[in-house]
Amino acid sequence: MNIVVCIKQVPDSTQVKVDPKTGTLIRAGVPSILNPYDHYALERALEIKAKTGAKITVLSMGPAQAIAVIRLALALGADRGILLSDRAFAGSDTWATSYALAQAIKKIGPADLIICGQMAIDGDTAQTGPGIAYHLDIPQITFCTEVDSDGTKVLVKKLIDGGHQMMEASLPALITTTMPHDYKAKYPSFLAAFHAQDKQTETWTAADVNADLAKLGLEGSPTRVGRIFPPPAREKGEIYSGSPAELATKIVEILKKENLIK
Amino acid sequence: SQTAVKADITAYKGVWVFMEVIEDKGVCKIRPVGYELLTKGRELANTLGEELCAVVIGSDMQSGFAEISSYGADKIYSVNAPGYKDYNTDAYASAMINLINKYKPSIVLYPSTFIGRDLSPRVAAEIHVGLTADCTGLSVNADRNLVQTRPAFGGNIMADILTPNHRPQMATVRPNVMKKEILKPGFSAAVIEESIAINPKAARVKILNKHIDDVHGMEKLDEAEVIISGGRGVKDSNGFTMLKDLANELGGAVGASRAAVDMGFVPKEKQVGQSGVTVRPKLYVACGISGAVQHIVGMDGSDTIIAVNKDPRAPIFNVCKFGIVGDASQILPKVIEEVKKSK
Ligand SMILES: Cc1cc2nc3c(=O)[nH]c(=O)nc-3n(C[C@H](O)[C@H](O)[C@@H](O)COP(=O)(O)OP(=O)(O)OC[C@H]3O[C@@H](n4cnc5c(N)ncnc54)[C@H](O)[C@@H]3O)c2cc1C
Numbered sequence A: 001m002n003i004v005v006c007i008k009q010v011p012d013s014t015q016v017k018v019d020p021k022t023g024t025l026i027r028a029g030v031p032s033i034l035n036p037y038d039h040y041a042l043e044r045a046l047e048i049k050a051k052t053g054a055k056i057t058v059l060s061m062g063p064a065q066a067i068a069v070i071r072l073a074l075a076l077g078a079d080r081g082i083l084l085s086d087r088a089f090a091g092s093d094t095w096a097t098s099y100a101l102a103q104a105i106k107k108i109g110p111a112d113l114i115i116c117g118q119m120a121i122d123g124d125t126a127q128t129g130p131g132i133a134y135h136l137d138i139p140q141i142t143f144c145t146e147v148d149s150d151g152t153k154v155l156v157k158k159l160i161d162g163g164h165q166m167m168e169a170s171l172p173a174l175i176t177t178t179m180p181h182d183y184k185a186k187y188p189s190f191l192a193a194f195h196a197q198d199k200q201t202e203t204w205t206a207a208d209v210n211a212d213l214a215k216l217g218l219e220g221s222p223t224r225v226g227r228i229f230p231p232p233a234r235e236k237g238e239i240y241s242g243s244p245a246e247l248a249t250k251i252v253e254i255l256k257k258e259n260l261i262k
Numbered sequence B: 001s002q003t004a005v006k007a008d009i010t011a012y013k014g015v016w017v018f019m020e021v022i023e024d025k026g027v028c029k030i031r032p033v034g035y036e037l038l039t040k041g042r043e044l045a046n047t048l049g050e051e052l053c054a055v056v057i058g059s060d061m062q063s064g065f066a067e068i069s070s071y072g073a074d075k076i077y078s079v080n081a082p083g084y085k086d087y088n089t090d091a092y093a094s095a096m097i098n099l100i101n102k103y104k105p106s107i108v109l110y111p112s113t114f115i116g117r118d119l120s121p122r123v124a125a126e127i128h129v130g131l132t133a134d135c136t137g138l139s140v141n142a143d144r145n146l147v148q149t150r151p152a153f154g155g156n157i158m159a160d161i162l163t164p165n166h167r168p169q170m171a172t173v174r175p176n177v178m179k180k181e182i183l184k185p186g187f188s189a190a191v192i193e194e195s196i197a198i199n200p201k202a203a204r205v206k207i208l209n210k211h212i213d214d215v216h217g218m219e220k221l222d223e224a225e226v227i228i229s230g231g232r233g234v235k236d237s238n239g240f241t242m243l244k245d246l247a248n249e250l251g252g253a254v255g256a257s258r259a260a261v262d263m264g265f266v267p268k269e270k271q272v273g274q275s276g277v278t279v280r281p282k283l284y285v286a287c288g289i290s291g292a293v294q295h296i297v298g299m300d301g302s303d304t305i306i307a308v309n310k311d312p313r314a315p316i317f318n319v320c321k322f323g324i325v326g327d328a329s330q331i332l333p334k335v336i337e338e339v340k341k342s343k
């Protein structure tokens, strides 16, 4: 069984700010990490590998430095790592990104199961996974918290409003995973990281994956990011301090004034 | 078809809203977020001088058409067959694409829900158009393009996204981000029945079984008019019992920050914010919540925000209408007492 996990290197979004004067992102000094949803996706693939002996290929599109997340994935137990890197990919929105990743998956060879994170914490769109599924003409199941496969089909637990449902898809299929709120990512031991240094990584260009240049980068992307700006500043409200009893009275006064209690 | 889309975008007219159908205690109904999108869609359609249409895919949904009309839809495209009862990616995507290719709308809005976020990117991929996720603002600019404003990087930045050369322009919006308003009470929209065969590829996935864990979790918080929310500063589940008491007195629901969920005070369904629920109640009381951007993006559409925090520099005080600097555990019991007395 062949599994492909799509992983993205992202800036730790809790530390990214906008320069209010220039409207550009301040990323200096912001650490890059493996997108946490992808870390979770990879761990699900590793569970399936432990049961079935599946082969796991990790695939990332990004600048040369994104090799770091591939190395991390190899140290965690992935078998093969591919970085899709080319200036032609720059400026790709989710349409062009999913096209490029799908082209790479076709080149990797027959994949039975593709696992993506539900979303990347920088772009935050959750659109790339379904896009890949379309380009490969395979079924998708999104928002999965559990994934299991015996190599003939995939079984998932998927979130729905107010609960979950168990679903099954024939292979090949694409699954996107969301993580439980108490998820703690596992990191490789020093020894595993050391041995993973021997594992080869490959870097592919747009030409290597037979991508149509008109479908890549800015040209292939229907969306254009216009203005970037900090969230609007809000009006500061009325601030009260005093003893607990005074403040409680104040709150009740507000509730009455705003017609929230009669 | 791709080049055709680029060649003549002026052939695309009209604002569409995909109406999500949900099952509530065995009864299918329209999810309220659809009405929020119709209200916004009406405004966009008026600016463009075009019509507003609702798309309903499901089984026997006609009873919901009166309400859809009252929110301002001129037309309803109805795809009605037993095979559409349960949401299925391939079946719904094919139906949407079929309608879009036939009628050529210039804008299509989807709810950013489990279903909307599964369906819309699949449609966008197939017809090669842009899709802007989780918009908090939508307007039409001088070039008649849709300006789609959305947060990214966890709410730390905002961006305006345009899709100038492709039609339709598609966007998703979370529940409770836009306001809903009945604009045409008693109106009957024209209903256009479309019969579209189920895409055979739908058989590739099967629902084995469904579990509704907590019907009163997500949905109730979504629709509550009063929310009393607690954060790490509420300290323990006794503190949350107190929030619950106040919520009961005011006829509302309890919400929480992620820190409070992580500490196990309340289940995940109660989490308000970027990775939780977006809410827009009449009253939001934030107790012991610092006001991280990921929390703020989920509640700043509330009409009145009262914050109780013992730290006068807490960022929550920059977004609230009324800031109370003090210890929640001492203030709230007195509030509950006074509210009870005043009844
Ligand atoms: C401020 C801002 C706003 C944007 N808004 C939009 C928008 O509304 N619509 C739009 O189409 N584009 C948008 N983009 C562009 C888009 O974010 C990315 O450029 C696109 O490459 C990936 O989308 P994402 O980060 O949202 O990933 P998601 O779609 O959220 O990622 C889901 C999963 O797909 C896989 N994946 C995603 N990217 C990669 C990758 N490079 N390599 C390997 N796997 C990957 C991972 O498994 C990931 O977990 C925006 C960009 C910015 C900076």
Ligand SMILES: Cc1cc2nc3c(=O)[nH]c(=O)nc-3n(C[C@H](O)[C@H](O)[C@H](O)COP(=O)(O)OP(=O)(O)OC[C@H]3O[C@@H](n4cnc5c(N)ncnc54)[C@H](O)[C@@H]3O)c2cc1C
Residues within 6 Å of the ligand: A014, A121, B154, B230, B231, B232, B233, B234, B256, B257, B258, B259, B260, B271, B272, B273, B274, B275, B276, B277, B287, B288, B289, B290, B291, B292, B293, B294, B295, B298, B308, B309, B310, B311, B314, B326, B327, B328, B329
């Ligand atoms: C990708 C991502 C997604 C996230 N999504 C969400 C989300 O959806 N929702 C969310 O809420 N967070 C989210 N977060 C987390 C967010 O960044 C904050 O960590 C979180 O909101 C903090 O919760 P808090 O305000 O309860 O805790 P803290 O930040 O620890 O604040 C506690 C506050 O309580 C006050 N306090 C203490 N004691 C008292 C007292 N006795 N009386 C009154 N006040 C008191 C303190 O002064 C302090 O301001 C996300 C983070 C990331 C990285």
